[in-house]
Amino acid sequence: MLPQTEPQFSSSTPIAQSTIKIASFNLLNYLAPPDAYYDFENIYSLEQWQKKQRWIVATLNAQQPDIIGFQEVFSIDNLKALLLEAGYPYFETIDTPIVEGDFIYRSPVVAIGSKFPILEASAVEAESEAAQLMGWNTFDFSRKPLRATIDIPHIGATDCYVTHLKSKRSLFDDPLPETITPADTALSGFIRQRLGNWGSAMQRGSEAALLQLAMVKRRELTQYPMILFGDFNDTLSSSCLEQLVASSVFGMSDSEIERLIYFYCLYDGWELFTSVNDNESQPRSATHYYNGKGSVLDYILLSQEFNAGYLGSLFEVSHYHTEDKHLVNSSFDIDGYSTDHAIPVVTLSLRQ
Numbered sequence: 001m002l003p004q005t006e007p008q009f010s011s012s013t014p015i016a017q018s019t020i021k022i023a024s025f026n027l028l029n030y031l032a033p034p035d036a037y038y039d040f041e042n043i044y045s046l047e048q049w050q051k052k053q054r055w056i057v058a059t060l061n062a063q064q065p066d067i068i069g070f071q072e073v074f075s076i077d078n079l080k081a082l083l084l085e086a087g088y089p090y091f092e093t094i095d096t097p098i099v100e101g102d103f104i105y106r107s108p109v110v111a112i113g114s115k116f117p118i119l120e121a122s123a124v125e126a127e128s129e130a131a132q133l134m135g136w137n138t139f140d141f142s143r144k145p146l147r148a149t150i151d152i153p154h155i156g157a158t159d160c161y162v163t164h165l166k167s168k169r170s171l172f173d174d175p176l177p178e179t180i181t182p183a184d185t186a187l188s189g190f191i192r193q194r195l196g197n198w199g200s201a202m203q204r205g206s207e208a209a210l211l212q213l214a215m216v217k218r219r220e221l222t223q224y225p226m227i228l229f230g231d232f233n234d235t236l237s238s239s240c241l242e243q244l245v246a247s248s249v250f251g252m253s254d255s256e257i258e259r260l261i262y263f264y265c266l267y268d269g270w271e272l273f274t275s276v277n278d279n280e281s282q283p284r285s286a287t288h289y290y291n292g293k294g295s296v297l298d299y300i301l302l303s304q305e306f307n308a309g310y311l312g313s314l315f316e317v318s319h320y321h322t323e324d325k326h327l328v329n330s331s332f333d334i335d336g337y338s339t340d341h342a343i344p345v346v347t348l349s350l351r352q
Contacts, residue, residue, distance in 0.1 A: 016153030018154075018350045019318070019348065019349045020067070020153070021064060021065040021067075021345055021347050022066070022269075023063060023065035023069070023229075023346075024162075024229040024230055024299070024344050025059075025069065025070050025071070025343050026071040026072055026164075026341035026343075027072045027339055028072055030074055030079060031044070031074035031108075032044070032074075032075040033046060035074070035103045036103055037108075038105070038106060039104070048337045053082060055335060055337065056082065057082065059323060059343065060086050061086070063343070066115045066116060067112070067113070067114045067115070067150060067160060067227075068083075068112065068113045069110065069112050069146075069160070069162035070113065071143075071164040071231045072231075072339075073109050073111045074097050074108050076096070076109070079091075079111060087115065088114060089115070090113065090114040090116065090117055090118040090150075091112070091113050092111065092112050092118050092121035092146065093146065094122060095109040095146075096109065108164075109143065109144070110143060110145065110164050111146070112146060112160060114148070116150050116152055117151045118148050118151075119149045119150065119157060121146065122147055123144045123145070123147075124144070124161065124214045126141060126210040126214075127210060127213060130213055131206070131210060134210075136206065139210070141211075142165070142166040143164045145162065145230075146161065146163075147160070147214075154315075154350060155315065158224055158225045159215070159218060159222070159225070160229070161211070161215060161230075163207075163228065163229075163231075164230050165204045165208060165241075166200055166204040166207055168197065170196025170199070171196045171200045172196050172199065176191060176192050176195070201240050204240050204241075205239070205240035205241070208232075208241050208243065212244055212266075219263070220264070226303040227301070227303070228266060228299075229298075229299065229300040231297055231341065232297055235295060235297070244301065245266055246265075247262060249261055262304055262310070265303070265304065266301040266302065267301060267304070268299060268300075269300040269346040270284055270344075272306065272308065272309075272316070273317040273319065273320035276308045276318070284322075285342065286322075286324070287341055287342040287343075289327060298343070299344065300344055300346045302346075302348075314351060315349060315351060316348070316351050318347050318348070318349035319347035320344070320345070320346055321344070321345045322342045322344050323342060326338040326339070327340075327342055
């Protein structure tokens, strides 16, 4: 079992930094040429790829996160090399993309980069018995979540989870069976989309619930602090995801919940920031735009060790930044091959 105590520093070791930065970074089709993503025509030119690489490095240099959870990774070795050069010696992923015809890539994976040592990394597996109770005969995550246990200064071994939950895109694109509705009709398209969208919502909500179950069981076993970050493809207030930050238990008193349940709860980094900066009135920035409408899809959730409302917390969220210039004030020369998501960055500061 990994050590549960804070790392010991000798007198000759410099005092560990008092602030830690965490970021979630959807890279949008990170695939080096001459390979193609999803379709044989989707290949970056060398110039486009170099521009994307430069933009990633410039963003990391500007924000200086210590730990980064990545989504939409195809070219694993390229990202690892890029991060090493940018000052991130620790890197892990637990899956590989699907490759068809030797050069067409599908099913990108998640990854994590860190300036601090990664003690252990593994895939998060869905508990089959729990999935069956939820109505799934068999269940697989659409993208395997990653758990990396990282030795963070002052707090020690911390379980960091990177996820990319199922998108809202229809679960299926093929025509419906004739027994459901006649094919090639307006009604068929309408019903297919309704069923497909609900199928995606069921998958996304089940992924969130089964990931949370795995995190809670791991927390009970190790007592390690938890960080969950990634592209959730939905808002936390949605019926699919609201349980991720819920703490209520039917029939249990508030004092019992505080004493027995809060230890297993997750808190939205933005909410933690605004709770200790109650004079902050700016609205929360969107992390994704679709048809001109913005929404928050990318989150960083934290356990009570980072919640200033908990007397025993070591850190508090002292700043929350959404890097979105490439979305709201872009320059094609700089941002032309960046990403379609903003990058949330949480700053954790040692409590005084």
